[in-house]
Amino acid sequence: MKKLWGGRFQKTPEQWVDEFGASIHFDQELVEEDLTGSLAHVEMLGKCGIISQEEAELITKGLKTLLQKAQNNELSFSVAYEDIHLNIEKLLIDEIGPVGGKLHTGRSRNDQVATDMHLYLRKHVQTIIELIKGLQATLLTKAEEHVETILPGYTHLQRAQPISFAHHLMAYYWMLDRDKQRFQESQKRINLSPLGSAALAGTTFPIDRAFTADKLQFEGMYENSLDGVSDRDFIIEFLSNSSLTMMHLSRLCEEIILWCSQEFQFIELDDTYATGSSIMPQKKNPDMAELIRGKTGRVYGNLMSLLTILKGLPLAYNKDLQEDKEGMFDTVKTMEGSLQIFIGMMETLKVNKEKMEQATKEDFSNATELADYLSTKGMPFRDAHEVVGTLVYQCITSGIYLKDLPFEEYKKASHLFEEDVYEVINPYEAVRKRMSAGGTGFDVVRQAIEKAKENLN
Numbered sequence: 001m002k003k004l005w006g007g008r009f010q011k012t013p014e015q016w017v018d019e020f021g022a023s024i025h026f027d028q029e030l031v032e033e034d035l036t037g038s039l040a041h042v043e044m045l046g047k048c049g050i051i052s053q054e055e056a057e058l059i060t061k062g063l064k065t066l067l068q069k070a071q072n073n074e075l076s077f078s079v080a081y082e083d084i085h086l087n088i089e090k091l092l093i094d095e096i097g098p099v100g101g102k103l104h105t106g107r108s109r110n111d112q113v114a115t116d117m118h119l120y121l122r123k124h125v126q127t128i129i130e131l132i133k134g135l136q137a138t139l140l141t142k143a144e145e146h147v148e149t150i151l152p153g154y155t156h157l158q159r160a161q162p163i164s165f166a167h168h169l170m171a172y173y174w175m176l177d178r179d180k181q182r183f184q185e186s187q188k189r190i191n192l193s194p195l196g197s198a199a200l201a202g203t204t205f206p207i208d209r210a211f212t213a214d215k216l217q218f219e220g221m222y223e224n225s226l227d228g229v230s231d232r233d234f235i236i237e238f239l240s241n242s243s244l245t246m247m248h249l250s251r252l253c254e255e256i257i258l259w260c261s262q263e264f265q266f267i268e269l270d271d272t273y274a275t276g277s278s279i280m281p282q283k284k285n286p287d288m289a290e291l292i293r294g295k296t297g298r299v300y301g302n303l304m305s306l307l308t309i310l311k312g313l314p315l316a317y318n319k320d321l322q323e324d325k326e327g328m329f330d331t332v333k334t335m336e337g338s339l340q341i342f343i344g345m346m347e348t349l350k351v352n353k354e355k356m357e358q359a360t361k362e363d364f365s366n367a368t369e370l371a372d373y374l375s376t377k378g379m380p381f382r383d384a385h386e387v388v389g390t391l392v393y394q395c396i397t398s399g400i401y402l403k404d405l406p407f408e409e410y411k412k413a414s415h416l417f418e419e420d421v422y423e424v425i426n427p428y429e430a431v432r433k434r435m436s437a438g439g440t441g442f443d444v445v446r447q448a449i450e451k452a453k454e455n456l457n
Contacts, residue, residue: 022079023322024087029329031075033119034084035067037112037195040215042103050205051102059103062096084116085109106207108199110229110317115195117328119216121238122190124332125183131339132180132245136173136456138346140449143169147445150431151266151356152365161368162360162427165351166449167440172252173452179245186241190234193218197228200316230316232306232324239303242331246296249338253289256345260286265355270348273341288345292338299334302327360427364392366402369430370421377416387413 039060046056066088069075081087086109092100143166153163193216196202196209202225213221222228259266269286277283305327309320360366367388374384391413395405402425410417423429435441438448 019079021082021319023083023325024077024079024081026326026329027084027113028077028087029325030084030113030116030120031070031088032067033116034088034112035063035070036119037115037212037216038088038103039063039067040212041107041195043215044208044212045102045105047211048206048208050105050207055099055102058096058099059092062092062100063103065095066091083109083113085112106198106203106205107195108197108229110199111194111197111225114197114229114231115193115216117235117325118190118192118194118218121234121328121332122187124336125187125190125238128242128245128332128335128339129180129183131336131343132176132183133456134343135339135346136176136180136452138343139169139173139176140452140456142166142346142349142351143173143445143449146351146353147442147449148428149351149353149356150360150427152359152363153440159359159363159365161365162431163440164431164442164445165356166445170445170448170452172248175248176245177452177455179241179248182241182244183238186234186237188219189237191217191219192234193221194228194231197222197225200226200229226316230313230321232310232321235324235328236303236306236310239299239306239327239331242335243296243299243303245335246292246299246338249342250293250296252342253293256289256349257286257293260284264359266352266359268350268352269345270350272348273345288341292341295334295338299331302331357427361403362401364395364402366425366427366430367392369424370402373421373424374414374416379414379416 042051042056042059042063045051046053051059066075075091077084077087078090081090089100089104092103094100146165146169149165150162151165151168152159153161153168193209193213195212195216196207209221222231256267256269258264260269269284269289271284273286273288274284275287277285306324309323313320370388370391371381371384374387375381379387391402391405391409394409395401403422407417407419407421410421431440432442435444437444
């Protein structure tokens, strides 16, 4: 089969070589973007008199027919035509005749594919931003329900201090907010047009790059044609932002997995987001959380893959850049799927308030309250730390908690202790009184939720 670029060549590749070099099996994902970019390009060609208006109208009609067929999943592609661009060109020529070959006037596949990917990411990044907002809204709703639900806060995965469950959820709200901001910030670099850069040096045809940029609703153009066809920074930035977001989701997944274990029993996942065992009838496995945690690794891998591909490439276009797409497509699919799953998983999450609260009463996470108590009565904090540490050790050796320690033992440790010490170490009171900005105090958390609502809107 004659190649659309085959004039220079006396031989055609064997089929297995075609298969190795072709990208149509994955870049057909760009079919609508490719047709959209071509519609803008041909309109510009007609406007600038590079082709006749009649030719432009005929090509436009053919492209719109192909776009309709693409949307109806009625197009068939061939490896023989390598990629989405040559496949579309061949289908266009089959649809309207040889005039379809004029579509490629004044452009190259190099600026064409770059344009396609800018259009593709622009659409999907906006979707991801909306999904992040959806997950933030879900976390806000759950947080409002559990402002006064208390659980142990952890450092080093050891119980540290009691906190509000809402406060814990809101930490992820603000992580996601930074993720959202990064994606929003990246849009101004995604929304640039490389169309008209041609192969690498621009074109001798009197094209109007500003016209096509405006038609495709780009906010600007690449100022340098070499940069326009070779830049993949915007994809790296997307993969990097996605890696950060997946890392945040993975951290919450890890906590969800722990919390729904028999050892914690803090939460229960809805059956929709769990699976059973093929051999152990009693099992309810948090598979969706585990999958998101696992898929984080493939998103990291896609980032490292593209960074490695680009690190030694000279200007301008190189065939290596064909490898920029699959990781991008995979990351988009992984991100959108993970966020959708997470929204449903958090909406249906059942919280075992009693189990959480009970956990705060069976540990020493209230020890800091005692040290602070002594400090407010004039004892240097470092001395107070020593006194309370000794009391904790005394309780451990006796198999009791600070709430069980007789008052006379407190008085032996320091004359500063008064009868109100038992109220001070009540976990609920310990949380309620942490009123510093950004803290876990109930009123502060309620204020944070209101601020987050305004921020989300």
